[in-house]
Amino acid sequence: MKLFTIGFTKKSAEAFFTKLKLSGAKRVVDVRLNNVSQLAGFAKRNDLEFFLREICHMDYVHVPELAPTQDILDEYKKNKGDWAVYEQKFLELMRKREIEKRVDPAVIADGCLLCSEDKPHHCHRRLGNPP
Numbered sequence: 001m002k003l004f005t006i007g008f009t010k011k012s013a014e015a016f017f018t019k020l021k022l023s024g025a026k027r028v029v030d031v032r033l034n035n036v037s038q039l040a041g042f043a044k045r046n047d048l049e050f051f052l053r054e055i056c057h058m059d060y061v062h063v064p065e066l067a068p069t070q071d072i073l074d075e076y077k078k079n080k081g082d083w084a085v086y087e088q089k090f091l092e093l094m095r096k097r098e099i100e101k102r103v104d105p106a107v108i109a110d111g112c113l114l115c116s117e118d119k120p121h122h123c124h125r126r127l128g129n130p131p
Contacts, residue, residue: 001105004112005125008043016042017055025112027059028052031125032115033067043116065102066113066125069093 004025008016020028028048035045042051049060068090076086113125 001109003108003110005115006112007115007117007119007125008040009116011040013040013042013051016040017051020052020058020112021056023112024110025058026110027061027107027112028114029066029108029111030060030062030114031064031066032062033064033070033073035062043114061107061111063103063107065097065099066094 002024004023006016006019006023006028011019030045030048035048037044041047045060045062052058052060068086072086072089072093075081075089076083115125117125
């Protein structure tokens with residue numbers, strides 16, 4: 001199963017959609033906790049779904065089960081938390097949610113996990129791949 005990731009920050013709409021078109025992904029799997037109030041207008045759920053369909057001929061699905069809780073996110077972002085602690089808490093959350101039972105692998109197969117972070121190094125999207 002192929003799995004891609006992308007973040008929308010620090011990208012123009014042109015760069016973002018071009019990367020997606022060239023990726024070979026069949027759908028964007030939105031793993032954001034909040035997918036409606038983002039800084040980039042093209043990344044808001046309804047607009048994104050339209051642009052993906054029209055520009056990239058891709059499907060869109062929001063899978064909030066692969067998003068952190070607001071508490072985990074706030075502790076890391078607002079309180080400048082430690083990435084290792086965030087990673088540990090996020091992976092524990094995934095275990096508790098039993099994502100391997102709740103998220104159909106067909107939904108993410110050949111998909112591109114979307115979050116806001118520009119790079120995946122300190123983003124949960126690189127951790128959201130069910131075993």
